[in-house]
Amino acid sequence: xxxxxxxxxxxxxxxxxxxxxxxxxxxxxxxxxxxxxxxxxxxxxxxxxxxxxxxxxxxxxxxxxxxxxxxxxxxxxxxxxxxxxxxxxxxxxxxxxxxxxxxxxxxxxxxxxxxxxxxxxxxxxxxxxxxxxxxxxxxxxxxxxxxxxxxxxxxxxxxxxxxxxxxxxxxxxxxxxxxxxxxxxxxxxxxxxxxxxxxxxxxxxxxxxxxxxxxxxxxxxxxxxxxxxxxxxxxxxxxxxxxxxxxxxxxxxxxxxxxxxxxxxxxxxxxxxxxxxxxxxxxxxxxxxxxxxxxxxxxxxxxxxxxxxxxxxxxxxxxxxxxxxxxxxxxxxxxxxxxxxxxxxxxxxxxxxxxxxxxxxxxxxxxxxxxxxxxxxxxxxxxxxxxxxxxxxxxxxx
Amino acid sequence: xxxxxxxxxxxxxxxxxxxxxxxxxxxxxxxxxxxxxxxxxxxxxxxxxxxxxxxxxxxxxxxxxxxxxxxxxxxxxxxxxxxxxxxxxxxxxxxxxxxxxxxxxxxxxxxxxxxxxxxxxxxxxxxxxxxxxxxxxxxxxxxxxxxxxxxxxxxxxxxxxxxxxxxxxxxxxxxxxxxxxxxxxxxxxxxxxxxxxxxxxxxxxxxxxxxxxxxxxxxxxxxxxxxxxxxxxxxxxxxxxxxxxxxxxxxxxxxxxxxxxxxxxxxxxxxxxxxxxxxxxxxx
Numbered sequence: 001x002x003x004x005x006x007x008x009x010x011x012x013x014x015x016x017x018x019x020x021x022x023x024x025x026x027x028x029x030x031x032x033x034x035x036x037x038x039x040x041x042x043x044x045x046x047x048x049x050x051x052x053x054x055x056x057x058x059x060x061x062x063x064x065x066x067x068x069x070x071x072x073x074x075x076x077x078x079x080x081x082x083x084x085x086x087x088x089x090x091x092x093x094x095x096x097x098x099x100x101x102x103x104x105x106x107x108x109x110x111x112x113x114x115x116x117x118x119x120x121x122x123x124x125x126x127x128x129x130x131x132x133x134x135x136x137x138x139x140x141x142x143x144x145x146x147x148x149x150x151x152x153x154x155x156x157x158x159x160x161x162x163x164x165x166x167x168x169x170x171x172x173x174x175x176x177x178x179x180x181x182x183x184x185x186x187x188x189x190x191x192x193x194x195x196x197x198x199x200x201x202x203x204x205x206x207x208x209x210x211x212x213x214x215x216x217x218x219x220x221x222x223x224x225x226x227x228x229x230x231x232x233x234x235x236x237x238x239x240x241x242x243x244x245x246x247x248x249x250x251x252x253x254x255x256x257x258x259x260x261x262x263x264x265x266x267x268x269x270x271x272x273x274x275x276x277x278x279x280x281x282x283x284x285x286x287x288x289x290x291x292x293x294x295x296x297x298x299x300x301x302x303x304x305x306x307x308x309x310x311x312x313x314x315x316x317x318x319x320x321x322x323x324x325x326x327x328x329x330x331x332x333x334x335x336x337x338x339x340x341x342x343x344x345x346x347x348x349x350x351x352x353x354x355x356x357x358x359x360x361x362x363x364x365x366x367x368x369x370x371x372x373x374x375x376x377x378x379x380x381x382x383x384x385x386x387x388x389x390x391x392x393x394x395x396x397x398x
Numbered sequence: 399x400x401x402x403x404x405x406x407x408x409x410x411x412x413x414x415x416x417x418x419x420x421x422x423x424x425x426x427x428x429x430x431x432x433x434x435x436x437x438x439x440x441x442x443x444x445x446x447x448x449x450x451x452x453x454x455x456x457x458x459x460x461x462x463x464x465x466x467x468x469x470x471x472x473x474x475x476x477x478x479x480x481x482x483x484x485x486x487x488x489x490x491x492x493x494x495x496x497x498x499x500x501x502x503x504x505x506x507x508x509x510x511x512x513x514x515x516x517x518x519x520x521x522x523x524x525x526x527x528x529x530x531x532x533x534x535x536x537x538x539x540x541x542x543x544x545x546x547x548x549x550x551x552x553x554x555x556x557x558x559x560x561x562x563x564x565x566x567x568x569x570x571x572x573x574x575x576x577x578x579x580x581x582x583x584x585x586x587x588x589x590x591x592x593x594x595x596x597x598x599x600x601x602x603x604x605x606x607x608x609x610x611x612x613x614x615x616x617x618x619x620x621x622x623x624x625x626x627x628x629x630x631x632x633x634x635x636x637x638x639x640x641x642x643x644x645x646x647x648x649x650x651x652x653x654x655x656x657x658x659x660x661x662x663x664x665x666x667x668x669x670x671x672x673x674x675x676x677x678x679x680x681x682x
Contacts, residue, residue, distance in 0.1 A: 004606035007496050013503075015553075015600025016520035019496045022591040022604060082589015082609025089588055090568040100568035100592055189666050190562065190598040266682070343600050345682065346516060 006354055008340075012270065012347030021339050021351045025332075025364035026076040031181045031203065032331045033073050033371065038204070039211010040066035041114075041174040043238065048167035054237045060121055060384035061222070062215045066174070067114045068374040073107065076367045079358055099184045106180055110173045117166040119144070120159050122382040127151055140381075178207040185334060192267050192345070193338040198256040205249040210327035212242045213320035218375075220317045226385070230313055239316045242323065243299045250292055253330075267345025274341055274348055283333050291326020295319035459622045464577040466616060466671075468554070468627075469639035469653040473676035475550040477502055479519050479534035481629035481638060486532075488617060488628035493532035495520040497603045499614035500554040500629050504536055505680055509544040514680040551681050552638060554629070555580065555601040555614035556662065556670030563593035563602060563613075572611070578643075578671060579618055584610045598666050616640065 007019045040062045046052040047059035055062075078084045091108070094101035119126075127149050129141035179200040186199025196202075216238050223230045261268065275283070298319045302312055340349045354360040485500045486493055498520070505514040517524060519534040527537030540548075561580050564572050571587040574580050587610040594602045594611055602613040617627035621640070625631070630638040641648030650673075653659070659673035663682055674681075 005496065005604075013516035013518075016496065016498045016501050016518050017594075017600050017603040019520070020604065022594045077590075080590070082591075082604065082606070082611075083587065086569075086586070086588040089571070089586060093570055095567055095570040097565045098568040098592070099566065100590060104568070184592075188562075188566075188596055190596055339595075343598060344516075 006352065008349040008351055010342065010347050010349045012342065013344050014342035014347040014349055015344055018339075018342055018344075018349060021336070021349065023335055023339060024080070024351075024359040025336075025353050025361055026080045026359055026367065028328075028331045028335045029364050029367050030073065030076040030080075031178075031335070032210070032328055032368070033069050033076070034178050034181050035203070035207030035210045035327060035331075036069045036214050036371070037066050037073065037110075037211065038174040038178040038207040039209065039213075040069065040215050041170055041211070042208050043212055043215045043241070045167050045171050046237075046241070048163060049171065052237055054231075054233045057231045057234045057385070058215055058219050058238070061219065061379075062211075063114070063118055063121060064378045064382065064384050065215055065218060065371075065375060066211070067111075067118050068378055069371040070107075070111050070114055071374060072367065072371045075370065076364070079363060079367070099180060099187060103177075103180050103184065106173075106177050110170070110177050113166055113170055113173055117163060117170065118382070119146075120163045120166065122384075123148075123159060124151055124156070125382060175204055175207075179204045185338065190343055191338045191341065192260070192265065192271060193341050194334070196256050196260070198252055198259075199334075202249065202252045202256060205245055205252060206327050206330050208245045209242055209249055209323050212238055212245065213323040213327075216242065216320040217317060217324065220313060222385075232308060232312060235313065235316055239299050239302070239312075239319075242316075242320065243296065243303070246292065246296055246323065250296070267341070270345055270348060271341055274337070278340070278348070278350070279333065279337065282329055283337075287326050287329040287333060291322050291329060295322045295326075456622045461575055461577040461622075463644065465643040466557070466578050466621060467641065467643045467650045467654075468557070468616060468672045469650050469659070469675070470552050470672060471637045471639065471653070471657075471675045472549050472551050472681075474635045474637035475502065475552055476635055476637075477504060477536045477550040478634065479536070480632045480634065481552060482519060482534050484628040484632040485614070488620075489615075491612070492605065492607070495525055495531040497605065497612075499601075499612070500552065502536075503551045503553060503681070505547075505549055505551065505678075506540055506545055507547040508540070509546045511546075515540075516680070549676065549678075551674070551677055552629075553599070553601070554672060555616075556599055556668065556672045557614075557616060559669035559671065560667060562596040562598065562666070562668055566592045566596040568592065575618075579616055579621075580613075581615055581618060582611055582613065584608065584612075587611055598663050598668065599670075 005020050008021050010019060043055060044059050044062040044066065047055040047062075074087075078087055081087060090098075090101050090104050094105065096102075123145075126141050126144045130138065130145040131149065132138075133141055182200030182203030185194040185203075186196050188194050216235065219238075220230060220235070260271065295318075298315050301307075302315045307315065336351050340351055342349060353364075356362055479502055481500055482498065482502060485491060485498075489499055491497055491499055501518050501520065503516055503518050505516055507514050517536075517539075519525075519528075519536065523539055524535055524537045525531055527539075528535035557574075557578060557580050559574075559578075561572075561574060564574055564580060567573075568590060569586055569588055571584075572580060572582045572593055589604065589609045589611065591604050591611060594604055597613075602611050604610075605612045617625070617629075620627060627638075627640055630640045639649050639653045641650030641653075643651060645651065653675070654673055657675045659675055660677065661670040661673060663670070
């Protein structure tokens with residue numbers, strides 16, 4: 001049987017209760033997923049709100065990516081809770097001063113918004129399927145159509161207005177949601193590693209780059225699978241966005257770390273010992289070197305040399321994959337790193353994750369994979385590739 | 399025209415549907431608001447009648463008439479760890495080296511060293527000396543060294559006036575009582591462990607078996623019956639002092655009056671209610 005808890009070995013002096021790492025790999029996955037939600041939504045909004053026409057091939061797909069990640073977001077939290085059956089206590093009797101309590105409302109609001117926007121975006125397809133498809137799927141589309149088969153020009157104008165409005169509200173929604181995740185950590189005064197005013201901003205920008213990187217990777221993969229050419233101008237815009245937002249992320253992370261060291265408050269000595277010791281591989285090599293500097297250098301080179309074709313695709317995709325790794329490592333270094341530095345300021349702990357069990361690496365990996373399984377189903381139900389009514393809906397249905 | 403009729407019918411249906419949807423949302427929102435207002439109103443009435451929200455049903459005890467506080471005299475502590483053992487037994491705390499409502503730290507300055515060497519009874523060397531995680535000893539690990547200064551510091555929940563743990567609890571399962579003790583409603587706690595993270599003193603732990611957070615309550619079940627907390631009761635040297643700040647002659651008021659007391663991690667703004675005497679700069 002899996003033991004109820006795993007004690008972390010330590011050096012120096014740590015409070016006895018600290019030897020059980022409270023937030024495990026599951027809580028690493030949770031901000032990672034919310035980040036992907038916010039980032040993918042940003043790509044969708046760049047098209048819907050800010051008129052980046054080049055992003056048309058991925059706009060609706062990014063929305064589905066965002067929705068499928070968002071649906072899975074509560075899962076790591078529920079798995080982590082000691083009493084998941086009481087989870088709704090946080091919404092029934094929310095404690096107004098708790099970031100978590102407010103987060104549950106923000107998340108509920110945002111997931112409703114995402115579902116509504118997805119419904120409006122895919123309504124022409126749903127209506128067409130409801131009218132022409134038989135069987136169980138036909139019934140499903142008829143239910144999803146909510147009884148409205150009206151695809152007249154007036155109705156479509158009305159839909160477009162809603163999509164625009166929802167996309168606008170969604171921008172502060174998605175970004176606020178993820179800023180809040182940063183606040184969950186940054187607002188805690190108990191840990192020097194977390195306690196930073198910049199934490200929400202860092203989480204937000206790293207969220208945008210992770211979501212953008214995910215859309216890049218999935219778009220390239222989907223084109224390969226569908227055996228269609230990759231839209232290079234679309235890929236380039238995403239690569240530019242990735243590059244720009246990465247610069248902000250790196251800058252913020254650098255400023256945050258520099259302030260922590262420069263302030264040099266009590267406990268900084270132990271933090272430096274940690275940074276120069278165990279953080280070398282996860283932070284300096286994986287997150288900073290391979291995950292941030294290398295992709296920035298690669299994309300800079302691609303843009304500077306005006307490289308096109310297969311080399312551009314390979315370079316941007318590889319960079320995006322590295323960014324996905326970097327952001328995952330960033331979440332790990334924040335969540336786990338914060339707990340490996342003892343609250344005493346006099347010791348360090350070592351988190352050794354379990355493989356099996358509710359909070360094991362296997363469970364965390366399954367939660368991480370779940371959105372992609374969901375995405376596969378969603379793509380089947382709502383093909384995001386042909387947005388124009390002329391392509392998605394045959395003329396007879398209009 | 400048949401198609402126009404169909405179209406009109408569809409539009410009518412759509413309008414009806416949206417209007418129904420709007421009404422449903424409005425009704426839902428109204429119900430939620432009514433529920434909130436009603437529950438607030440009920441709580442306000444209950445508070446007015448009983449003298450505070452969620453007043454515990456303890457016969458003969460009025461929590462508005464007390465203000466508990468705790469004192470620790472580190473100059474008296476001998477590190478016998480009877481307090482730790484009594485607490486574990488009294489409060490059904492898991493008998494291992496990772497869950498404590500109270501613990502004792504040992505600070506040792508060796509000759510020529512600038513900083514103290516710190517350990518607690520949960521240190522592997524001390525566990526090896528006791529032979530079990532369920533028995534508590536301080537190993538005589540410095541017998542061959544030249545010790546310049548050494549002292550013990552008992553630690554426990556500070557029952558802060560501005561508790562960070564209460565601030566972050568998403569459900570309100572943990573709360574501060576009128577008489578100044580931070581409690582946890584184990585029937586309501588969801589086990590998210592946000593409070594465990596938020597406490598700067600490491601006073602909280604997660605009880606994996608029960609799926610809830612736990613911590614020292616100054617033995618609330620005892621003090622509300624006029625008894626002392628278990629750790630205070632068993633301390634052979636009087637290093638732990640407990641009492642009511644509303645009573646000018648209480649031991650804790652005398653302790654605070656007669657000594658220059660300090661609290662731990664004052665800079666957090668938590669306003670702790672455990673007052674220390676005889677600790678030095680290294681203690682946090």
